[in-house]
Amino acid sequence: MLDKIETELSNPKTKNIDNLEIIEILRLINKEDAIIPVAVAENLEKIKEVVGFCINSLKNNGRIIYCGAGTSGRVAVVDAVETVPTFGVKEGTFLPLLAGGEEAFFRSLETVEDDIKEGIKNFLSKKPNENDTVIGITASGRTPYVKGILEKSKEIGCKTVLICNVKDPEINFADITISLRTGPEVITGSTRMKAGTSQKIVLNMISTTTMIKMGKTYGNYMVDVQILNKKLEKRAIKMISDITGVDFNRAEKYLKKADYNVKLAVLMILSGKTKEECEQVLEKTTFLYEALEILK
Structure with a gap:
């Protein structure tokens, strides 16, 4: 199965990376990273639709719920928590669900991503309703933790979104699928690199644009900032x-x-x-x- 997933393939451009000088390695990583904005640009119309979902959710007292495991989940946490001081929204308006919980933010807990039941349990504990928008993030497009949450979201009537880094994800039932095709990683399978970076860019775009359209800025100033220090x-x-x-x-x-x-x-x-x-x-x-x- 993994040998057919784009993000798990070996990158032919970096097969001899361990024999390169430091500056050559850095140039190669930088060149590969240049793929990311192109992959994002190809999905702008879909990202626009997702922002529409999010705006409708907030106008109807719903939430934007992110879910992911590993790097994808940590990226979700980083984006969600920063909306509180930046835009003055209530904690939980952007709600991240990370497989393995808080401990997984600081430690690598690789087995938790396979627990589909735990994902559903975590999700239901937040009392979701049809006004929520649920965004699953998974580089491979197949993570069971995310799949379980998105399946339950569909049952409840939430708008569902999948952000992945492959063309044909196994999770193929979301209302909108954003496929960020960043290709094989510099280090085979290390999706904390291009895949993770592309996911963070898209989540930044979704949350920031949603907040702008909810009146949280004046021009490009964050006029609802919480003054905490x-x-x-x-x-x-x-x-x-x-x-x-x-x-x-x-x-x-x-x-x-x-x-x-x-x-x-x-x-x-x-x-x-x-x-x-x-x-x-x-x-x-x-x-x-x-x-x-x-x-x-």
């Missing part, structure tokens, strides 16, 4: 200053006045309205440009 506070003040044109000190004063809510601070400055008026409008829309129009 000094670095983020400084970034927030600079953001307010950049957007509104006020100086750093005034931006800092408005941030404090807005209870460290960047979007509220910007709206107060640009509209000239009171904090209370601005808060009322932001209860009606998450989009800052719409809020400004309402307050004209």
Whole structure:
């Protein structure tokens, strides 16, 4: 079976890699990595459809649930957890399910990917419903842990997505299949390389575009950022200053006045309205440009 899976084949371009000089190895890896953006570009229309699923889920109080094992699962965790501070969404809005749980993030637990029942159990423990979008990530397109979750998702009525790195995945029943054909790895079967990188790129695209279309940015600024440390506070003040044109000190004063809510601070400055008026409008829309129009 494995000898027919693209990501498991030996790469003829790297068969003598262990005899190369360091710089030659690096050039070869770099050249192979150049395949990744091409593979992603070929799937942009499908990625667009997935973003549509995600937007509909969030508008209906659903979630985006990622599931994967090994590198694919870890990539999912990295993307999902960062949406909370970056876009100010509730924890669990982007929900990652990693085969083997938290321990598998720090240790290689290779057997857990074969446990289809555990996948279903993990999934059902999150009380999924038909408003959720479920995205399975597996380089080979066959991982049992992912397969079980996607099968159960279909039964429940969720929108389902498969992200894989092969042309004809064994898991062939998802509503949308994104096949990132990155080919054989530099080191045979090491899908933490091209396959994993391509998966991370696509998940970044899905989550970021979804958040933009949910009103979580103003221009290219993350105006719903959660201010959790000094670095983020400084970034927030600079953001307010950049957007509104006020100086750093005034931006800092408005941030404090807005209870460290960047979007509220910007709206107060640009509209000239009171904090209370601005808060009322932001209860009606998450989009800052719409809020400004309402307050004209």
